[in-house]
Amino acid sequence: MTPRQQELLEQARQAAYQAYAPYSRFRVGAAVLADGKIYSGANVENASYGLALCAERAALAHARVHGGEKxxxxAVYCLDAPADxxxxxxxxxxxxxGACRQWLAELAPEAWLVTNASPTPYRVADLLPHPFRLTR
Ligand SMILES: [Zn+2]
Known part of the structure; x- marks a missing residue:
């Protein structure tokens, strides 16, 4: 993991403290590096479970609405992931x-992904090699 990736992971860790996860108690933070800027997000749950928003999609939306296109x-940091x-x-x-992988495939197809559970970066294309694509 590069120093830049470690910095992004630290931003994801800090974002995880802002999670709203009263049901799962599984706080997750994410940070997106786009155009040299960092955009963070955290999971936001709801009493209607299916309406929960993952940290990755929150961070991707954050980047997108603030102009972070490339x-x-x-980085994804699971604060409450139990160790073995x-x-x-x-x-x-x-x-x-799976839903976040589909978002990543569309908004960040060339991106790398790091987590606090692996020292080795992943490629988005490896996480979802055959995403759904709609011709524009
Ligand atoms: Zn997700």
Whole structure:
């Protein structure tokens, strides 16, 4: 992980403290690096569970509405992910859900993704190799 990726992950960690997760108690923060600027987001749940918004989509929307179009990378930090018996957080616990992968495929297809559960960056294209695409 590069120093820039570590910095983005730290921004994601700080954003996770702003999560609204009274139901899952699984706070997640995300930070998007776009056009040299950082845009953060956190998960926001709702009593109507299906209306919950993931941190990744919150951060992507944040970047988009503030003009961040060329997304270079995204960091995801799961504050409450439980460690296994070795003390490590299982990698799958910090990876984006399917809906977020679809958002990433459309808004950040060339981006890398780092999490607090893996020292190795992922590529968005590897996380969702065959996304839905609608011809514009
Ligand atoms: Zn998601």
């Amino acid at each position: 997304i270079e990378g995204i 018996e070795s003390g490590a957080i299982p990698q799958d616990l910090a990876l984006p859900c």
